[in-house]
Amino acid sequence: MASDTSNASDTNENIQHQLKILRRSLRVQVPFTSGLHAVKGDDLVVYYEVPGEKRPFRIDLANATEEELVELTAACQKATFGVGGKDVFDESYRKAGKMDVNNFTLRFDVASLLKTISPEILQGRNADDSQFLRAEMYKLNVYGPGSFFKAHQDTPRSEEMIASLVVVFPTAHEGGELKLEHGGKRCLFDSADMLAEAPQLPALAYVAFYSDVTHSVETVLTGYRVTLTYNLYLCDRKASPEDDGSVRYMPAHEQNFEEALYALLEDPDFLPKGGLLSFGLAHQYPFPAPPDRLPQMLHLLKGSDAIIHTVAEKIGLTTQLKVFYEGGVEYWSREEETLSHHIFADDVLNVEHINESYDMCLWEELEKLGEQIQHTDGGQGVDVQTVTGIDERNRVRSNYTAYGNEAEVGHVYGDAGLVVRIPAIGEGVRAYEEEEDDEGDVEAEDDAQSDGGNGSDDGEVIDNQET
Ligand SMILES: O=C(O)CCC(=O)C(=O)O
Numbered sequence: 471m472a473s474d475t476s477n478a479s480d481t482n483e484n485i486q487h488q489l490k491i492l493r494r495s496l497r498v499q500v501p502f503t504s505g506l507h508a509v510k511g512d513d514l515v516v517y518y519e520v521p522g523e524k525r526p527f528r529i530d531l532a533n534a535t536e537e538e539l540v541e542l543t544a545a546c547q548k549a550t551f552g553v554g555g556k557d558v559f560d561e562s563y564r565k566a567g568k569m570d571v572n573n574f575t576l577r578f579d580v581a582s583l584l585k586t587i588s589p590e591i592l593q594g595r596n597a598d599d600s601q602f603l604r605a606e607m608y609k610l611n612v613y614g615p616g617s618f619f620k621a622h623q624d625t626p627r628s629e630e631m632i633a634s635l636v637v638v639f640p641t642a643h644e645g646g647e648l649k650l651e652h653g654g655k656r657c658l659f660d661s662a663d664m665l666a667e668a669p670q671l672p673a674l675a676y677v678a679f680y681s682d683v684t685h686s687v688e689t690v691l692t693g694y695r696v697t698l699t700y701n702l703y704l705c706d707r708k709a710s711p712e713d714d715g716s717v718r719y720m721p722a723h724e725q726n727f728e729e730a731l732y733a734l735l736e737d738p739d740f741l742p743k744g745g746l747l748s749f750g751l752a753h754q755y756p757f758p759a760p761p762d763r764l765p766q767m768l769h770l771l772k773g774s775d776a777i778i779h780t781v782a783e784k785i786g787l788t789t790q791l792k793v794f795y796e797g798g799v800e801y802w803s804r805e806e807e808t809l810s811h812h813i814f815a816d817d818v819l820n821v822e823h824i825n826e827s828y829d830m831c832l833w834e835e836l837e838k839l840g841e842q843i844q845h846t847d848g849g850q851g852v853d854v855q856t857v858t859g860i861d862e863r864n865r866v867r868s869n870y871t872a873y874g875n876e877a878e879v880g881h882v883y884g885d886a887g888l889v890v891r892i893p894a895i896g897e898g899v900r901a902y903e904e905e906e907d908d909e910g911d912v913e914a915e916d917d918a919q920s921d922g923g924n925g926s927d928d929g930e931v932i933d934n935q936e937t
């Protein structure tokens with residue numbers, strides 16, 4: 471699927487080495503964070519409504535008896551799950567009890583736990599990023615013996631919903647492990663085990679994972695597994711009274727990524743005429759509504775995707791989300807042009823107005839939207855060096871009406887990926903490479919590379935202040 475963009479630089483050993491480092495430093499990301507969280511004595515007391523009863527019931531989930539847990543289970547509704555925008559009840563898929571947030575209350579305040587998980591969930595973002603995490607309590611779930619929840623992804627409640635948080639109460643149980651799967655990697659969150667071995671009680675076990683992580687709850691064998699779920703949203707820091715101005719520590723893999731990127735920029739064989747460094751996205755994203763969908767998605771990047779954007783920006787390089795359209799598909803392949811039409815488009819292709827089967831129309835629309843990729847067989851276009859392949863994780867579909875002997879709907883598919891724009895040698899952050907300065911118009915940018923500053927704003931004076 472990824473663009474096949476072999477060029478002269480493919481033979482250069484240094485370039486291959488640095489590309490390998492870029493790949494490796496993006497791969498180490500684990501898409502979840504978990505642990506134990508100590509709480510105070512009565513933090514885990516829950517008051518809940520029981521249908522037909524005037525007064526709320528009380529249960530202390532730090533010291534609950536079996537009888538109390540049976541009562542809590544009885545007060546729950548049978549849990550449903552979302553399929554195609556509808557809530558469905560199917561006990562072969564999800565067997566558990568749930569309680570909506572307006573039917574119970576508890577003292578536990580998630581704020582301190584949010585502080586613990588935020589650095590993990592917001593990793594890859596700028597230290598002075600204007601965003602923080604906000605948690606919205608979603609449901610209380612009760613899994614008695616025989617309960618489970620099969621593999622699913624959580625329904626995003628908005629474009630800003632980035633992750634889910636599950637908090638497990640210290641009620642005795644066996645089984646009920648949460649299985650997590652992302653990008654072919656699997657792991658197990660065994661809260662029963664963690665809580666049984668907690669050095670200090672009362673404590674909660676917690677796990678937070680990005681919204682595109684597939685997860686399932688294994689069958690509970692004995693006892694009761696009680697959980698609280700929260701939706702985690704990205705919010706604008708300006709709206710937060712809790713801004714503590716903390717500075718983010720840059721982990722080693724992110725530093726490696728930055729160093730490899732610098733090494734590539736310094737290599738005279740690396741995209742000498744400039745071009746694009748392309749990356750597949752490691753996470754799935756909801757596409758905001760049109761127009762200008764892609765630029766809006768840039769602030770939603772998470773994990774290793776966010777690292778690419780943050781580091782490139784720090785160096786003074788532009789990152790863009792693009793939709794990669796591969797030519798040569800049946801709708802527009804013309805004999806003389808097969809397979810040479812690959813485009814990085816600036817937005818999702820809109821072809822609703824196209825109502826004829828002559829394939830070139832689609833192609834013309836695509837050309838208006840983006841940059842054609844240079845191919846080994848020559849022709850015009852931009853040089854692209856692929857770091858990681860763009861896959862179908864963020865596939866977008868555009869429909870148009872195709873007329874054959876009957877009108878039918880045709881589809882064009884594109885896949886979103888990230889590109890970092892590399893200037894030609896002698897330009898932008900690579901201005902230091904210029905040997906014969908014939909025009910003298912690159913001087914203002916001479917220092918941009920060496921201080922890692924953002925030399926992107928024309929004419930801006932860069933302070934040499936170290937922080
Ligand atoms: O209770 C749990 O451990 C997970 C619940 C869950 O995945 C959900 O409510 O979507």
Ligand SMILES: [Fe+2]
Pocket residue numbers: 622623624634685
């Ligand atoms: Fe879930």
